[in-house]
Amino acid sequence: MFSFKISKEIKTEVLIVGAGAAGIRTAIALKDHGISPILVSKREFGDAHTWMAAGGINASIGTLDNEDRWEIHAADTLREGHFINDPKAVESVCKNAVEAIKELEEWGCPFNKTKDGKINQRFFGAQSFRRTCFVGDKTGRAILDTLVDQAKKRDITCLDGVYIFKIVHKEGKVIGALGLDKKNQEVTFFHSSYVVLAAGGYASIYNKSSSRKDENIGDNIQLAYEAGARLKDMEMVQFHPTGMVYPEEYLGKLVTEAVRGEGGHLLNKHKERFMTQYSPEMMELDARDEVARAIAKEISQGNGTENQGVYLDISHKNEDFIKSRLPKMYERFKELDIDISKEPMEVAPTSHYSMGGIEVDFENGATNVAGLYAVGEATSGLHGANRLGGNSLIETVVLGKLTGENIAKVFRSDTHIDYPSGLLExxxxxxxxxxxxxxxxxxxxxxxxxxxxxxxxxxxxxxxxxxxxxxxxxxxxxxxxxxxxxxxxxxxxxxxxxxxxxxxxxxxxxxxxxxxxxxxxxxxxxxxxxxxxxxxxxxxxxxxxxxEITIETKPSGKISEGVQEALDENHSLDYHQLE
Structure with a gap:
């Protein structure tokens, strides 16, 4: 049996829980301001959930649609969030998205380019313009690799195989965290007055999920809740329309929205393109909640396949086009003896992303608990009641940078709070x-x-x-x-x-x-x-x-004049040009 004793203490200026894009970008910002954080991750450095975000990252750079601007990006985000988003978060992300993309490109992220060398952009659901930048269908992998490379260049420490299970606090202030160290089979106390929660959301509390089984199971939610932090809109869980339905080991795994963004059709077992009944204007590229419900209804009405899914068909596109734009999907299904250039995939909704999470002040990433911060999918505010595809990746790099910079502004090296003798025992x-x-x-x-x-x-x-x-x-x-x-x-x-x-x-x-x-x-x-x-x-x-759980209500914030004007302009994209 394991002897549960706190056998090691590590003192750090800032502890970042989670080493995906949000955590690493926070760490880079801190390091660039002279602060040395420690990242901890349950998995090996570079194997965070970020790499599973396949389809793209949003920014109004206007490569293909030069009339796009950040206010319209914000308007789309608010509209699809059904106006319970935090307007400050929306404006911050959309306004800073272009700069973040340029930074990633400068750091070596290999975005797909147009013939004239500009970053290419594709269609993604419920967006007024083509604003989703991409690296084939491996965008998350490319961004994560880029950030890991930058972290290594800065000698940022990441401890692998560490599971933070408790925030330690005294009189409403953070003094550290407890973690299980898998490599050394021991319990470690991380002594720090600043803790950033960046270990994802809670979409894997469902039996069909696009995450790996040990990811996104609510680590951050439990840590924040037990520490006294406020959580927001926990009922808001996004079910991605297209998860795999077989084989068993692939159940729920994501079939990227990029397949539909590149012109894929959804068909029921009768080979009918059923989105004509549910969303004749936006079709397969309506908001994710609308498409997921349409698929669920088709299946419940007996129009699903034998595997309780529907068909997703991209075979009307050229094989070379599919291989270049959707290489990951082509390779995965080829391993299952399915050639998606010749036959359809079978898909069904899967739990994918949690819009709910920890309430933070998006000007600085702070929670209501002194010294406790959160960033990325751990938080709630940007997405509201529904997330636009491509907005999660841009959130990680924009708000990760912002959070790190704001911690640096308030950071004091002498703020380690002494803990009373006997606390660890x-x-x-x-x-x-x-x-x-x-x-x-x-x-x-x-x-x-x-x-x-x-x-x-x-x-x-x-x-x-x-x-x-x-x-x-x-x-x-x-x-x-x-x-x-x-x-x-x-x-x-x-x-x-x-x-x-x-x-x-x-x-x-x-x-x-x-x-x-x-x-x-x-x-x-x-x-x-x-x-x-x-x-x-x-x-x-x-x-x-x-x-016990208490639930209160809070009015949503006020939308700025410029974004309201973009909403009033009522932009929309004619998705039928994909035909």
Whole structure:
């Protein structure tokens, strides 16, 4: 059995939890301002979830549509977020996106180019212009490699195989974090007055997800919630329209939106192009929530394939075009003996991205807990009720830089808060007394199955109530079948923390979804199918003094005059030119 003792202490100026694009860009900004952060990652450096973001990154550089401008990008983002976005976040990202793309290009990111050497751009859903820059269908991989290279040039430290499971705080101020070190099989206390949460969202609390199983399971949500931070719009989970349906090991894995952006057609089992019924103007490139619901309805009406999916067909395009623009998809399906230049893929919706997350001040990345920051998918604000494809990658590099720069402005090297003697021993004892399971994976699978059924694409009061009841029963079983921490192996400690993250995130999603009695963006209530003006607000979740979830409402922010003008101009793209 594993002896749960805090055996190592590491002091660092800034601790960044997560080494994807958001975390690395934050670290680069800090290092460029003379501050030495430590990145920690559950996986090897360079193997973050960022590389799975395939299709592209948005910026109004106007290569193909020179009338595009950042205000229109912001207007599209707000419109598809159904106006519960944080306007400050939207404006900051869209205004700084062009500069961020230029920086990535200068750092060597190999963007696809036009014949005259400019960065190429493609169509992506629900956008008024072609503003999605790309590296084939491996954009996230290219951006991550570029950032890792820049971090290495700056000698930024990244500790692999470290799982941060608790924020340590005193009198409302961060003093560090506890982590499991997989390589050394030990518990480490990271002593730091500044902690940045950058380890993704919670889309993998569902049994069909585009993430790997140990990613995006709510690590940041649990850390922030237990530390006293406020969370926002936890009910907003994006279900990507096109995930793989077979083989089993590929279930839910992403088939990039770039396939539809390059002209792919969605067909039901009768080979009918069904989007003509649901969105005759925008077709396959309507917003992700609209396309996902259309596919779900086709399947539920008996029009799906034997594998409970629909067809995605790009075979009407030239084979060389497919190989050059969609190399990753071509290679993946070729390995499964499917030639997408000659036959269709089968796809169905998959849990993909969490628009909800930690509430931060987007001027500096700060939470309401002193010394605790968050960036990337860990946060909520940019995307509102639905995320535009291509906006997540640009968020990581724009707001990562902004957060790092703003920490640098307030940073003081003498702010390490001393902790009282006996604190670490007290933490050890309290953790040992909690309830744990010998085989937590079984319960994780049960929760994920429940969430897909009760808080998935199509929701209603009955399903959500039943989901909350089932989760309470699961928590009761947890207590009944629990064992002490002294009986756990290192791996079982690790998996138990996974389970805790999933349970907390699931409860927050269910309860927030029950309160929002309307349909807005990715949150669709069959019993409340309309969008209501009274609900154009944010749901704020936090832990109260009784250690229970409290949910309050907060008005959305004010849109600036320039962005409002762009909204009033009512731009739209004729997606039929893809035919």
């Amino acid at each position: 007290s933490l050890e004892n309290s953790l040992m007394k909690k309830n744990y399971l010998k085989r937590p994976q079984d319960m994780m699978d049960t929760v994920k199955d429940m969430m897909w059924k009760h808080a998935g694409i199509l929701r209603n009061e009955s399903l959500l109530d039943e989901g909350i009841e089932k989760l309470e029963k699961i928590k009761s079983e947890f207590r009944v079948h629990s064992i002490s921490g002294s009986e756990l192996s290192f791996e079982e400690w690790w998996l138990n923390f996974d389970l805790i993250n999933i349970v907390i995130s699931s409860e927050l999603v269910l309860k927030a979804a029950l309160i929002r009695k309307e349909s807005r963006g990715a949150h669709y209530r069959e019993d409340y199918p309309d969008t209501e003006d009274d609900y154009q607000l944010n749901l704020i979740c936090f832990k109260n003094k009784n250690n």
